[in-house]
Amino acid sequence: MANVAVPTHEDDILIQELGYDDHFHEHHDEDKYQSGFIGKYIFSMDHKIIAKQFLITGMFWAIIGALMSLVFRLQLGFPEEDMAWLKPILGQWITVNADGIGALDPQFYYALVTMHGTILVFFVLTAGLSGTFSNLLIPLQLGARDMASPMLNMFSYWFFFLSGMIMFFSLFLSTGPFSGGWTAYPPLSALPQASTGSGAGMTLWTLSLVFFVVSVLLGGINYITTVLNLRTKGMSLWRMPLTIWAFFVTAILGLLSFPVLVSAFLLMMCDRGLGTSFYLSEIFIGGEALDHVGGSPVLYQHLFWFLGHPEVYIIILPAMGLVSEVLAVHARKPIFGYKAMVYSILAIGFLAFIVWAHHMFMSGVNPFISNFFVVFTLIIAVPSAVKVFNWITTLYGGNVRFTSACLFGIGFVSLFISGGLTGIFLGNSAIDIQMHDTYFVVAHFHIVMGIAAFFGMFAGIYNWFPKMYGRFMNETLGKIHFWGTMIGAYAIFWPMHYLGMAGVPRRYYRFDSFDTFSHFSTMNQFITVAAIIVFAIQVLFVINFFYSIWYGKKMTTRNPWGANTLEWTTPINAGHGNWPGNIPSVHRWSYDYGKDGKEFIPQHYPMQEGETEVH
């Protein structure tokens, strides 16, 4: 790596001639800070390795979180069925009666729902998605050697790891993990004696999430600084791929909203441990009045949703960025309305901060104030619709290659439409009186956020797997994975709209004991069976992923998809520093597909005589 041989690959020649000599290799003859196994793979500071660490840790959590959902789906679909067979795994949480029939402990049911939500929202779809792809793509697509601070970047991963360890440990407490819902509303969260999970379980939950926030902030500071300061020559903001725009705005959202969550938690910790009454007032437990007076539980909800709503965009924006890139590359067309895409990312980012109270229409917020939030909430539909229109227009008339990555991109658009539409219903406070806290909301956010973000992530994984591991994932398995998940996910969540419209409340342990809801038992069984099948299909994906790391089809060319972005100009197995010689300089935006009769013109190709920039 030290003495760069005369380049033979045409990209290398171009980069050598037109690129940018940052004297990187003179200082780092032998990569001095990355030697040995531990430095290289464990406490690595290379953004590419850190990206893989985020991804694999995220996958671990996704499996745990999904398994939890299977357990509570079994309970909801088959409440009468014997669960004694789960006793070896769940132990005391399965109570076996005199007839030998095992039942899931109701307390543990709530713990499972809570952990499922927390894990999926924070560990999988925040860290696993934005952590993975921001790390992988920001330096590579901007032409940087690494993040602004590789060290902080490493800490970002390890704080996430620590946070995960604490949460994992809380699963094994004898009183169980926290069980008051992923939103942790007081009083269940603020009074250790409120329920079994509210004691040690809640303490660990809070601790874990505080470390998680540290991780997000360290990562975010780095992403923002890198985007603004370390772009290569010629990479103006308006030439950045949409992936980078999305990661950039995501990081800003995180930086502004996660600290608010910490503030909310600190007040909560004082209520729990020091006897203050920020969130608690006039509470009786076991017939006994507590000392807490003067607090306001709605105060917590304001603080929580001030993070909570931006958080859902922190989850979906990276997926949108990945999908924009994947669709353009595989449709072989420039993204339609690049600037409109950027402006709608910015608009969504801004609006995300002024709609939080749409989660609180039923919490006793003044209806006049609700009106403002209704209006702003509905306005979000505008930039969202712009994006959807542009994705469809990008596909329209394209020479679409239906690879697994592309299919997941298209699936994302479908899901985002279905789930976004139900958001418009919920955003009207009058309709929300009926819909709030029903399965309609569950259907809404699983489709628009849960599944859609997973699809964005899958699109990203199938597309950038060769960049990460130098091999391809199996396409046939990928397509089975796509169709199974696409059909299966709709099978799970579509019926929930009907349940919700009929008033079936979310977070209930069983419905068969209510006459009003008992006729839905077949529908609940159907949903549970669909969930089991979809889970099995994800196992296929995990197998494909790990099998392909070692045995997948080898990558023989650097740029297998014929993409324009810079990450495909590095050697197949790039070392720390990404480019062996100079770093490429950039001469055009990243969407010159089908221009002047050429299928694609990468960003590091100079403008030809007489050629004009597209936008």
Next chain:
Amino acid sequence: MNVAVNHPNSYRNKIHPKKFALWTACISISMMFAAFSSAYIVRMAQGNWLEFPLPNWFYVSTATIILSSLTLHGSYWAFKKMKTGLYRALMLMSFVLGCLFIYFQYLGYHEMTAMGAHLTANPSSSFIFVISWVHIAHLVGGLGVLIVAMLHAFMLEHKVTPARKLRFELTYTYWHFVDILWIYLLLFFILQQQS
């Protein structure tokens, strides 16, 4: 150690990436206090709010922390002008003043408790305790940074290199930030009491 920062391209922008990163971190920290402030306002609007004057020691501590910012800036000036003795003395003084600030806050808490505005008396007093604690936590981080800066000042030969200048600038930026943060909080408390 820091690959990308050595990237000459980074100097395209006038501000050094590390400084930029520090500013972003400060914005993020400010959001925590913005959240506290708005929680304070929202809660106050709901009534059942105990009124009491701010402890006098808070004004003393405010003067102390402002002074410490001035001495730290003086130390930076002396550092650049190669006045080694002054550089070291003023830096030490800033550190001591920082510690004194915490002590004066502590005396302020006693004053509040004596007035009956103790930690759990009413959310109005609880807020002041908790918000100022979180501020102290950030100040302790600043003291840690000052300890490192003092080690440099006392152990290393006095040389003005770009790297050491940068490190000093990062140090005082954060220290001024914690200072201004407290001034903001004090003004906030005063204004809320008047309204």
